[in-house]
């Protein structure tokens with residue numbers, strides 16, 4: 001079984017490398033050609049940004065294929081990593097996002113941190129994609145004695161019909177978020193406010209029993 005998995009992973013990793021590599025190199029070449037025709041410094045800055053994003057995407061895709069932990073912070077770095085992610089998102093989409101956190105000055109296990117990070121990433125992507133009318137977003141992260149919760153609210157126009165978590169398309173963002181939370185024994189919900197005024201996503205994850213150590217003491 002193990003060798004089948006390993007072989008399958010190697011095949012996947014190779015295919016992703018070869019296929020994505022081809023496309024990415026071709027896009028980078030076209031970008032470079034476009035860049036040479038441009039003199040406007042603001043446009044040039046966008047081009048350079050695009051190239052960096054693409055390079056990062058390509059590296060992370062490759063790491064996923066080889067089964068490496070990718071682009072996610074370790075538990076004790078979660079707040080800083082989220083602040084960074086949210087700041088970059090704000091600049092890119094020009095929607096104001098407020099980030100509040102409480103009780104997060106203690107270490108968090110890596111899997112919980114990864115789940116929270118992925119949820120915020122996907123929720124922000126969804127807001128940019130589906131709620132472009134949003135003008136404000138609030139992200140609240142809170143640690144309670146035996147659980148940690150994340151709530152993300154936007155004031156954009158919600159979807160036309162209720163979002164059904166249980167029936168979300170396989171492999172879709174919402175199904176993925178909900179599965180990640182369920183795997184950790186937590187609760188997940190996403191709702192649109194009445195009158196199509198914004199969407200609220202909430203997840204609560206129970207903390208695994210571990211000695212509570214203030215950040216900085218253990219590393």
Ligand SMILES: Nc1ncnc2c1ncn2[C@@H]1O[C@H](COP(=O)(O)OP(=O)(O)O)[C@@H](O)[C@H]1O
Pocket residue numbers: 126127129130131154156157158159163168169172173174175199
């Ligand atoms: N913040 C949001 N505002 C409005 N609609 C949303 C929001 N988040 C999710 N949706 C709706 O839920 C659907 C499912 O989201 P998701 O599972 O992430 O799939 P995808 O983003 O690939 O469409 C979206 O297509 C969209 O209609």
Ligand SMILES: [Mg+2]
Pocket residue numbers: 122125126172173174
């Ligand atoms: Mg999505």
